[in-house]
Amino acid sequence: MLRFTYAPAPTRVIFGAGCVATLPEEVRRLSAGRVLMLCTPGRQALAERIATDLGDRVISVYAQAMMHVPADLAEAASQEARRMQADLCVAIGGGSTIGLAKAIALLQGLPILAIPTTYAGSEMTPIWGITEAGEKRTGRDERVRPRTVIYDPELTRDLPPHVAGPSGMNALAHCVEALYAPDANPITGLMAEEGIRALAEHLPHVVRTPDSLEARSGALYGAWLAGASLGAATMGLHHKLCHTLGGSFNLPHAEVHTIILPHAAAYNATAAPAALARAARALGAADAPTALFDLAVALGAPTSLHALGLRATDLDHATDLATRNSYPNPAPVTRAGVRRLLGAAFEGRRPEGTP
Numbered sequence: 617m618l619r620f621t622y623a624p625a626p627t628r629v630i631f632g633a634g635c636v637a638t639l640p641e642e643v644r645r646l647s648a649g650r651v652l653m654l655c656t657p658g659r660q661a662l663a664e665r666i667a668t669d670l671g672d673r674v675i676s677v678y679a680q681a682m683m684h685v686p687a688d689l690a691e692a693a694s695q696e697a698r699r700m701q702a703d704l705c706v707a708i709g710g711g712s713t714i715g716l717a718k719a720i721a722l723l724q725g726l727p728i729l730a731i732p733t734t735y736a737g738s739e740m741t742p743i744w745g746i747t748e749a750g751e752k753r754t755g756r757d758e759r760v761r762p763r764t765v766i767y768d769p770e771l772t773r774d775l776p777p778h779v780a781g782p783s784g785m786n787a788l789a790h791c792v793e794a795l796y797a798p799d800a801n802p803i804t805g806l807m808a809e810e811g812i813r814a815l816a817e818h819l820p821h822v823v824r825t826p827d828s829l830e831a832r833s834g835a836l837y838g839a840w841l842a843g844a845s846l847g848a849a850t851m852g853l854h855h856k857l858c859h860t861l862g863g864s865f866n867l868p869h870a871e872v873h874t875i876i877l878p879h880a881a882a883y884n885a886t887a888a889p890a891a892l893a894r895a896a897r898a899l900g901a902a903d904a905p906t907a908l909f910d911l912a913v914a915l916g917a918p919t920s921l922h923a924l925g926l927r928a929t930d931l932d933h934a935t936d937l938a939t940r941n942s943y944p945n946p947a948p949v950t951r952a953g954v955r956r957l958l959g960a961a962f963e964g965r966r967p968e969g970t971p
């Protein structure tokens with residue numbers, strides 16, 4: 617029988633090719649007059665181009681965002697925001713840049729306007745992460761949820777296929793885990809299923825025909841739904857494993873998601889048959905775990921942890937770390953089960969079809 621809690625997210629979303637042109641109007645809506653723009657060094661030219669549309673309301677373009685949001689960077693960027701008396705952060709980039717804006721919001725309450733240029737989904741969540749002494753602390757706090765998000769597929773045109781493929785698989789992982797989350801509700805289910813459908817349809821075109829704005833738009837639409845699913849539902853074994861492997865073994869975030877997802881889906885297939893059937897339907901396949909593996913292959917994305925540089929001797933330690941604390945997951949999280957899952961992901965084996 618139906619039983620759920622539904623709390624709509626307050627983020628204002630503007631979506632469409634060319635809609636970054638609405639930035640000045642959106643900044644005005646937030647009554648901001650002193651904007652700190654954030655980006656990685658690689659996105660600096662783009663950020664500066666966009667900054668010109670805001671004129672003298674931009675007080676600084678801070679192009680130092682980097683992976684995993686190191687604590688000292690978060691502190692330095694916060695000091696810059698305080699010194700400049702910024703009243704809004706505009707974050708242009710992927711999860712790393714939006715993560716830095718969230719760290720500033722956490723430390724001193726600055727609102728965020730996010731302009732995502734990857735499919736990671738951080739822009740739609742109240743989840744923050746800061747890394748200190750090799751350990752990534754994460755948490756949920758409504759202060760870090762962006763007030764406004766501008767999705768402009770034109771800005772994802774530079775995302776090279778080898779980055780776009782894994783980034784899209786990262787988004788798919790949010791949708792798959794949202795389907796079986798303990799706090800799933802009818803709306804997260806609809807968003808997650810439609811997100812899988814859009815990503816599975818458009819990502820292969822993004823990789824094959826990178827100039828196609830229609831494919832870029834479809835994939836970004838899927839990534840929005842994936843981010844919204846991530847923000848609304850509690851993630852399980854898959855995200856826990858990726859967090860452990862990324863944080864403790866310094867493996868690249870989106871690629872780890874790509875490799876683990878088919879195996880985590882197979883792990884949960886028997887315990888969450890209805891969720892996995894929805895995922896399969898959205899993938900246009902009979903079986904979700906094998907279809908996810910085949911999609912990663914079709915995208916030219918890595919399929920084995922071995923290829924990312926993990927060593928076979930790390931697998932036992934990774935298993936210990938991932939099973940140290942308990943967390944919600946449809947299938948019971950056992951040491952033996954997780955070790956088998958990691959072994960299959962290490963070798964890059966195609967999951968067997970769900971019985």
Ligand code: NAD
Pocket residue numbers: 656657658659682683684685709710711712713715733734735736737738739741742743744745771772773774775776779783846869870
């Ligand atoms: P990223 O932000 O690190 O970007 C990867 C690289 O791609 C960077 O060098 C960036 O400059 C470049 N790039 C970004 N957009 C580009 C474009 N359009 N064209 C060309 N290059 C571009 O990677 P990511 O996968 O977006 O984010 C990963 C990080 O986000 C991880 O640290 C992860 O933990 C975090 N994350 C957080 C949440 C959350 O809700 N808090 C959700 C998902 C991911």
